[in-house]
Amino acid sequence: MPPVELRHLRYFVAVAELLNFTQAARRLRVAQPALSRQIRDLEAELSVPLLERGPRAAKLTEAGATFLEEARAILQRADEAVKLTRAVARGERGEIQVGYAPSLTTEVLPCALHSFHNTAPGVHVKLHDLSSEEMLRGVGAGRLHLGLMARPSERALSGLKFERLREYPICVALPPAHRLARGRQVAFKQIAEAPLVAYSRAEYPEYHAMLTKLFAGTGRTPRLVEEHDSAASLIAAVEIGRGLVIVPACLGMLAGGRLKLRPLHPPPPPIQLVAVFDPQRLTGAAVGFLAAARSAEDHRPGSNARPRSRSR
Amino acid sequence: MPPVELRHLRYFVAVAELLNFTQAARRLRVAQPALSRQIRDLEAELSVPLLERGPRAAKLTEAGATFLEEARAILQRADEAVKLTRAVARGERGEIQVGYAPSLTTEVLPCALHSFHNTAPGVHVKLHDLSSEEMLRGVGAGRLHLGLMARPSERALSGLKFERLREYPICVALPPAHRLARGRQVAFKQIAEAPLVAYSRAEYPEYHAMLTKLFAGTGRTPRLVEEHDSAASLIAAVEIGRGLVIVPACLGMLAGGRLKLRPLHPPPPPIQLVAVFDPQRLTGAAVGFLAAARSAEDHRPGSNARPRSRSR
DNA sequence: GCGGCATTATGCCGGAAAAGCATCACGGCG
DNA sequence: CGCCGTGATGCTTTTCCGGCATAATGCCGC
Numbered sequence: 001m002p003p004v005e006l007r008h009l010r011y012f013v014a015v016a017e018l019l020n021f022t023q024a025a026r027r028l029r030v031a032q033p034a035l036s037r038q039i040r041d042l043e044a045e046l047s048v049p050l051l052e053r054g055p056r057a058a059k060l061t062e063a064g065a066t067f068l069e070e071a072r073a074i075l076q077r078a079d080e081a082v083k084l085t086r087a088v089a090r091g092e093r094g095e096i097q098v099g100y101a102p103s104l105t106t107e108v109l110p111c112a113l114h115s116f117h118n119t120a121p122g123v124h125v126k127l128h129d130l131s132s133e134e135m136l137r138g139v140g141a142g143r144l145h146l147g148l149m150a151r152p153s154e155r156a157l158s159g160l161k162f163e164r165l166r167e168y169p170i171c172v173a174l175p176p177a178h179r180l181a182r183g184r185q186v187a188f189k190q191i192a193e194a195p196l197v198a199y200s201r202a203e204y205p206e207y208h209a210m211l212t213k214l215f216a217g218t219g220r221t222p223r224l225v226e227e228h229d230s231a232a233s234l235i236a237a238v239e240i241g242r243g244l245v246i247v248p249a250c251l252g253m254l255a256g257g258r259l260k261l262r263p264l265h266p267p268p269p270p271i272q273l274v275a276v277f278d279p280q281r282l283t284g285a286a287v288g289f290l291a292a293a294r295s296a297e298d299h300r301p302g303s304n305a306r307p308r309s310r311s312r
Numbered sequence: 313m314p315p316v317e318l319r320h321l322r323y324f325v326a327v328a329e330l331l332n333f334t335q336a337a338r339r340l341r342v343a344q345p346a347l348s349r350q351i352r353d354l355e356a357e358l359s360v361p362l363l364e365r366g367p368r369a370a371k372l373t374e375a376g377a378t379f380l381e382e383a384r385a386i387l388q389r390a391d392e393a394v395k396l397t398r399a400v401a402r403g404e405r406g407e408i409q410v411g412y413a414p415s416l417t418t419e420v421l422p423c424a425l426h427s428f429h430n431t432a433p434g435v436h437v438k439l440h441d442l443s444s445e446e447m448l449r450g451v452g453a454g455r456l457h458l459g460l461m462a463r464p465s466e467r468a469l470s471g472l473k474f475e476r477l478r479e480y481p482i483c484v485a486l487p488p489a490h491r492l493a494r495g496r497q498v499a500f501k502q503i504a505e506a507p508l509v510a511y512s513r514a515e516y517p518e519y520h521a522m523l524t525k526l527f528a529g530t531g532r533t534p535r536l537v538e539e540h541d542s543a544a545s546l547i548a549a550v551e552i553g554r555g556l557v558i559v560p561a562c563l564g565m566l567a568g569g570r571l572k573l574r575p576l577h578p579p580p581p582p583i584q585l586v587a588v589f590d591p592q593r594l595t596g597a598a599v600g601f602l603a604a605a606r607s608a609e610d611h612r613p614g615s616n617a618r619p620r621s622r623s624r
Numbered sequence: 625g626c627g628g629c630a631t632t633a634t635g636c637c638g639g640a641a642a643a644g645c646a647t648c649a650c651g652g653c654g
Numbered sequence: 655c656g657c658c659g660t661g662a663t664g665c666t667t668t669t670c671c672g673g674c675a676t677a678a679t680g681c682c683g684c
Contacts, residue, residue: 002640003318003319004390005318005319006315007642021662022660030643031644034643036662037662046397046401053661054660055650055660055661056652056659058660062400062596063397074386078386081379081385082358085360085378085382086359088360089373089374093378284374319671333632333633343673345632345633345674347672348632366680367631367679368631368680370631626684627683628682629683630681631678634675635676636674637675639670639671640671641668642667644665645665647665648662650661654657
């Protein structure tokens with residue numbers, strides 16, 4: 001016995017709406033006998049009469065009326081399924097898992113989310129505050145679509161790709177009243193022996209790798225006096241004078257006016273904020289989010305904007 | 313371009329679950345090439361790749377995963393639609409509209425509802441307290457499936473059919489202390505001049521038709537002292553001695569011990585409780601309800617039960 | 625590196641099923 | 655009674671689905 005197909009439902013709905021096989025056949029652009037047979041087959045498959053054929057018009061039976069509701073619902077659902085699937089493929093619907101390094105992405109993330117929501121309002125972005133290793137593992141395992149983090153070493157990538165989103169010069173964060181805050185920049189030797197606060201080594205190993213690289217070849221070692229597990233407490237520690245901290249410029253977003261950031265003078269290589277992804281598994285929505293993150297302009301004044309040329 | 317059919321969904325779900333065309337084809341009892349082509353056609357129709365074919369196994373794409381959920385839901389819905397429609401045709405699901413005359417059906421209706429609910433728990437019975445004319449019009453117009461009422465005249469039926477459910481002897485209802493309550497029955501002449509209360513003529517014209525018939529040929533006219541629009545207030549009126557009332561025996565169900573019912577002596581033709589229906593439109597559920605009403609036994613003692621033979 | 629083993633894709637053919645065409649049967653209406 | 659309109663039936667045509675044989679592909683083990 002041939003199974004029920006959507007064609008049967010489409011045909012039946014047409015007949016049930018017009019209550020007339022001939023007109024329904026015309027609407028469906030098939031000949032009337034073909035339609036009659038399909039309806040007959042459907043009734044046979046259900047072993048239930050759905051219509052009472054009269055010479056003047058057809059009439060729905062009780063069962064036919066309930067089947068009509070059902071058939072309409074099924075057809076609509078099928079239609080929506082197709083539309084939804086196409087939208088997912090176009091990256092307009094669905095969900096993406098995004099890992100992010102909180103302090104590094106304070107500038108980019110809000111803008112990217114905002115801009116992405118405008119272009120793809122149907123995509124739900126799930127954010128995960130993760131360490132760099134967790135992100136790399138998550139992207140590698142397919143749990144994450146994107147990881148926003150400091151550029152990792154080539155061997156840590158192991159097949160993944162990345163795209164550079166921003167570069168942030170390495171700065172010294174100082175209390176506003178600090179002596180060194182008066183200049184436009186700070187020479188490395190001025191802080192080489194100063195007490196430093198830092199991110200905790202356990203949670204931010206790559207920060208310490210950066211510090212080590214910074215001090216390599218200078219014959220000094222950083223004088224770490226405290227470790228903190230978040231940017232907020234780090235800022236507070238500097239504010240109350242426990243020490244200085246070496247951070248990428250984007251931390252200015254978080255510190256607001258509480259700290260002054262001054263670029264290090266012989267400028268070391270800047271911190272690169274990148275988006276890591278698996279090119280195999282890059283979905284449409286993830287591509288869209290990447291584009292939003294790449295092109296997101298910072299709307300707040302003065303943070304990463306080039307200083308405007310002085311009015312002459 | 314051929315449209316999407318349920319077959320495509322069935323095939324896709326099988327492949328998506330096994331992630332293997334060959335095994336899925338075996339489960340579907342088709343050859344693997346046929347399955348491959350159907351999936352290819354489906355993807356072409358959606359213009360969306362749903363599966364990534366690998367030499368080791370297939371993998372769902374993002375769009376494929378969402379389409380899988382949708383396809384499963386649609387197939388299940390279709391399955392349920394078929395089951396539901398069959399159940400409706402068998403009279404096991406659905407809804408019936410039943411009109412009833414409240415005081416005439418106090419015995420039958422509760423039993424019928426109970427018994428019907430046991431045999432067809434999926435059918436919702438909608439009850440409508442209506443006058444006889446309203447019921448006849450409702451059944452004639454298809455708004456009601458059944459009308460439970462006193463047997464109407466043949467010409468009022470106009471094409472409808474009915475089935476007799478019960479017969480109730482015509483009785484006189486008296487206050488328990490009334491002189492006439494002492495006997496087992498009441499002779500007509502004993503009440504022919506007594507003050508009578510009655511149902512209101514406006515709402516119960518057929519009651520007055522019955523009264524008229526009862527008095528026809530006796531040379532008397534009923535001495536009506538009050539009219540009431542419900543059985544409850546009628547009972548109360550008799551209880552406080554405003555008059556007697558002529559009612560079918562089933563009113564004993566409502567009056568409880570408050571009134572005594574005594575059959576009229578030369579017994580007039582009894583009141584027939586019938587179910588009126590349109591044989592053209594009789595649905596399975598309505599047939600079931602009719603059967604329940606017909607065979608419903610009264611579980612309460614002594615109301616319509618034949619008096620048991622005395623122990624000798 | 626190459627043969628074996630799985631995978632899916634392709635070409636071709638036969639048959640089932642759906643569509644089309646012509647016609648029939650039936651009921652209402654002028 | 656003939657003339658619409660209805661849906662049903664018989665037959666043919668077309669489409670398309672399924673089956674078979676076989677190719678192409680990628681992986682694994684030897």
